[in-house]
Amino acid sequence: MSHYSEVSIELTDAGCLVAALELLGFKGKVEVHREVQPLYGYQGDARPQQAHVIIRRQHVGRAANDLGFERQADGKYRIWVSEYDQAHNGYNNAWVGRLKQAYGVEKAKAEAKKRGYRVSEQKQDDGRIRLVLRR
Amino acid sequence: MSEEIVLEFGEDGQVNLEGKGFKGQACFKEMQFLKDALGVETSFTKKPEFYQREVRRDGQVKAR
Numbered sequence: 001m002s003h004y005s006e007v008s009i010e011l012t013d014a015g016c017l018v019a020a021l022e023l024l025g026f027k028g029k030v031e032v033h034r035e036v037q038p039l040y041g042y043q044g045d046a047r048p049q050q051a052h053v054i055i056r057r058q059h060v061g062r063a064a065n066d067l068g069f070e071r072q073a074d075g076k077y078r079i080w081v082s083e084y085d086q087a088h089n090g091y092n093n094a095w096v097g098r099l100k101q102a103y104g105v106e107k108a109k110a111e112a113k114k115r116g117y118r119v120s121e122q123k124q125d126d127g128r129i130r131l132v133l134r135r
Numbered sequence: 136m137s138e139e140i141v142l143e144f145g146e147d148g149q150v151n152l153e154g155k156g157f158k159g160q161a162c163f164k165e166m167q168f169l170k171d172a173l174g175v176e177t178s179f180t181k182k183p184e185f186y187q188r189e190v191r192r193d194g195q196v197k198a199r
Contacts (some may be wrong), residue, residue, distance in 0.1 A: 002153070002162050002181075003163070005176055006178045006179070007176050008175050026170045097146050097147040097148040101144045109143055111168060115168065128143075
């Protein structure tokens, strides 16, 4: 029996999240904290939002605010991006989609290798990434 | 046919999974770890071969 399945990707693995952020250009710029830390605005003001995984504003863009990922009680990361950075620095829904794509690829490769699968990866012309798992 | 799982990750944060070459319930079982690891399953479709009949050597027709 064979079947198709569609899954909406959720961020739950800090290691794969960091790897995905690095692939999107933040290599060496991602902070990971055991406890939540405050996020800061473009004027250095502490915001009410807090996060476990943080990219500080100087790495995000012009007049940017910190970018954060806060681990919720259910293990899923909530993404904190200011409205300004969504509108002016490109951290919009399309960026979140590309982040989830990179995260999903990293997570699937890690889990597949734990189960003894050989994994091949191919980037498609339309931007999709294809993984084939065999054993 | 060897067993394989094909995943296609879109730039919209969705991933499509396809199991190939599995027998019986193995496909559901084997793909579950990926679904659990990646997020929430939003849909699934049984492929046409799920409904095909298998002709055994003794001539009996066995529904899959």
